[in-house]
Amino acid sequence: MANQISVCPLMVGKRTTEFIKPSNQPHYETLSLSTLDNDPRNEIMYCTIYVYDAERNAARIHHHDDHPESLLKDALSNLLVHYYPLSGKLNRRKRDGKLQLRCNGAEGVPFTVATSNLDLSSLGYLENVGFDTASLLLPQIDDENYDREIGYYPLALQITKFPCGGFTIGTALTHAVCDGFGVARFISSLMELAAGKSEPTVVPTWERDLLVGIPDDRPVEIPGADKACRLAVSHYMPTKDMISEAVNVKPEDIKRLKEDLLRESDFSGQILTTFEVLGAYIWRSRIRALKLNPDGIVVLGLAVAIRRAVDPPLPDGYYGNACMDMHVELTAREVDETPISEIVKLVKEAKIKAHDKEYIAEQLRNTEKLTRMGEQFEGRRDGLFFLTDWRNIGWFGSMDFGWGEPVNLLPVVPPDRAADLGMLLGPCKLDQKMVGGVKVVMTLPRDAMPKFKEEMEALDKIGET
The missing domain is CATH 3.30.559.10 (Chloramphenicol acetyltransferase-like domain)
Known part of the structure; x- marks a missing residue:
């Protein structure tokens, strides 16, 4: 068992956040979600950090013409053509407690590029860092808008570059729109397009009406x-x-x-x-x-x-x-x-x-x-x-x-x-x-x-x- 590592404070400098929009075919609609999506217990953010180590792939990186953030931005823009709901805004209606996703063609996915003062090795490749340290490598979530009519972004990304040449990709994706399988499918598709594919292997589908419950007259049961x-x-x-x-x-x-x-x-x-x-x-x-x-x-x-x-x-x-x-x-x-x-x-x-x-x-x-x-x-x-x-949960492919x-x-x-x-x-x-x-x-x-x-x-x- 490794104890949480103690290092000099991690400092992360963040640049202005850019909003990545679908590369074409803007959508203008309001989408409903399934019964399981609407469960208030699911309205939390999946936050994950992926750690890429430069030293293990030094030769390949040395000859790489593009920066990782450039490839990821282009891939995200192209992928949002298929996952366009993730470029909208999510809010919960007061009248019935239901979530809705508003796509107006003007929003996008917040994408932040940041730099770190420490090498990944000094952080133990994030094997046992504390919550406060890890949070610096994630996109900032605007909690203030959660209860407002304007809603909030269901997806945000941050790439943080380290002096050693390595980098992390921090993602925040709401559980209300994706379960673990869905998150894995999205991330896998993003990597496919960043690696050069023109379309994801599996084209996503919304179809949230397939899992909508029909209420009856029986008393409601509150679990527990x-x-x-x-x-x-x-x-x-x-x-x-x-x-x-x-x-x-x-x-x-x-x-x-x-x-x-x-x-x-x-x-x-x-x-x-x-x-x-x-x-x-x-x-x-x-x-x-x-x-x-x-x-x-x-x-x-x-x-x-x-x-x-x-x-x-x-x-x-x-x-x-x-x-x-x-x-x-x-x-x-x-x-x-x-x-x-x-x-x-x-x-x-x-x-x-x-x-x-x-x-x-x-x-x-x-x-x-x-x-x-x-x-x-x-x-x-x-x-x-x-x-x-x-x-x-299906980290599909490479x-x-x-x-x-x-x-x-x-x-x-x-x-x-x-x-x-x-x-x-x-x-x-x-x-x-x-x-x-x-x-x-x-x-x-x-x-x-x-x-x-x-x-x-x-x-x-x-x-x-």
Whole structure:
């Protein structure tokens, strides 16, 4: 486990932001979004930083005629012909709580070029930088316009150049318009065009009406509301002293954990995925670290893709939200004392349920009603934990547009929003020992983090007699 690095302060000089518009075919329309897009829980920004290291590709870069920002600007302008909604503005109507995207042909995507005073190596290639440092490498989001009729930009980019010759690409893309799959598809298409293709391999399609729920007369169900007073709590929370850290899980530890679970229980020939086994183990580790009260309810949330489960299946170019939020509920004592293999079985059951067509239809109906009524869960969230997997959402093809593949990828989530969120990522490519391993990013109260790392380090001893 690498601790957050300590270096002299990063200083980033930002130039005037340019607005990149579609290269042709301006659109003038107002677009509606799906029921899942409209869910208020999805109105957050996906912020990600891609790290490109000059030293690994010095010869190629030396002979490259174009600057990365020039290629990316041209590629973005051409790509927005297909993804034109991302060049509009998004706002939520007061009368019914629904989002709408306004495309008037005059807007564009904010694109900032910046410079850094430090080399990437002195920042550890962003392997474990803090939120404040990472934020300097992201485009600034105009939060002031979120509640105004004028709306806000659903997409923004920033390229930051470093003295070493490397650079980062920081993206901010609202979850209300794209899920993880959609973000990956967009970024992949951007890299394709920057590398020289004239059109993206998969042409995007809007078609948000394919996932719109039809309300009925049944009472609305607010997820978690019936358990609010019984949710587990931690004496560490609430607190403003939250920290985010990355824990590397070696491939051999994952292999041993799976083998141990197969010895522990009969899975009837089912494949154990890394997400399932690590997710169960991480959930238990978090509960122990927070010292949640044993009889309180704890909830593990996971997003399950339904692109092929709906009828008809969503087209390949669909880039909106297409996941069901599923939950596994137990008491903190049950998670602590139940064999990990049994928790894995509950995760598998939740994934299967998410593909039931009747269940999907019911959840769409309920979410539609929740949005119109403006109802949301309120209460302490200590016992709630949502785990998301960024390894397999589909980084389609190469991200090399002339400077090699990025050596690292860093999602950036504000500590207050990350308090009940865990992420599984691919490891930094500069660490050859971690090929096939997983990087776990977790945000916890500072005093609880040592116990969490202790639990994760215990993976080394799995299977020992």
